Amino acid sequence: MALMFGGINFYTDLIGPKLDFDQQHSPHFRFALLSVPRCGSNLLGSMLIATQQAGCPLEYLNREFLNAYLKTKGLKQIDLGYYLNDLESRRTSANGRFGVKVHWHQFADIYNGGKGGIKREGVAYLRGMDRVIRLYRRDKVAQAVSLYVASVTNRWVEVADGKVDESPYKELPFDPIAISNYLQQIITEERNWLSFLQLNKIKYDSMSYEELAEEYQEASIKILSWLGVSDIKEPPQPMIKKQENPHKQRLRDEYLAYVGA
Incomplete structure (x- = not known):
């Protein structure tokens, strides 16, 4: 099983057999990574996949998936229960770990109960997890x-x-309105996760992007221990890397100057 990011029919391959484990296993430990966009969930997920001991946590509640x-199945309508059971049978590692990664907007879309509420099925789905890990980022402007x-x-x-082509970044215009809208989206989604977890008394652990990126080895071992995987002393390097470049820093500095921070 190998996770790829280039040269593929992206969502079809992510949901197809390429990422399945060689043998089917029944999960006895389920976990959820609750995220908002750009908080390191791909970085963490790729590390967990590379261990071969923490399932294959991807955005299975993403409409694109x-x-x-x-x-791929030639179906016209999704049976969510059948779909999730099928994924569990294919994406559970030999030690019984199955994981899912989900952004708030994906969760609220699939389990929309009307008037901003979440259906009981959505509450039950997360309550049924053996571990819930909330991912967030301290520097929300970045x-x-x-x-x-x-x-x-x-x-x-x-x-x-892989080599990074810098050309698309060099011509990025400074757009304070767009950045402000994304900042509002991030804060809203994060508050919605926290409110939902507190309202429904769902226990969770938290990990920041900064801790994961700056203390990768220690943070990875901590998360693996939360998942009951304690025999990995040297977590594999992730298959993706931080998208750090000076153009992001330039835009961040311009934004802070623009709002007078």
């Missing part, structure tokens, strides 16, 4: 800038050993 599943850059360039991940 569901549409790709319908296409997070909003990162979301702006990824949205404009359509470059969401960089392969760890």
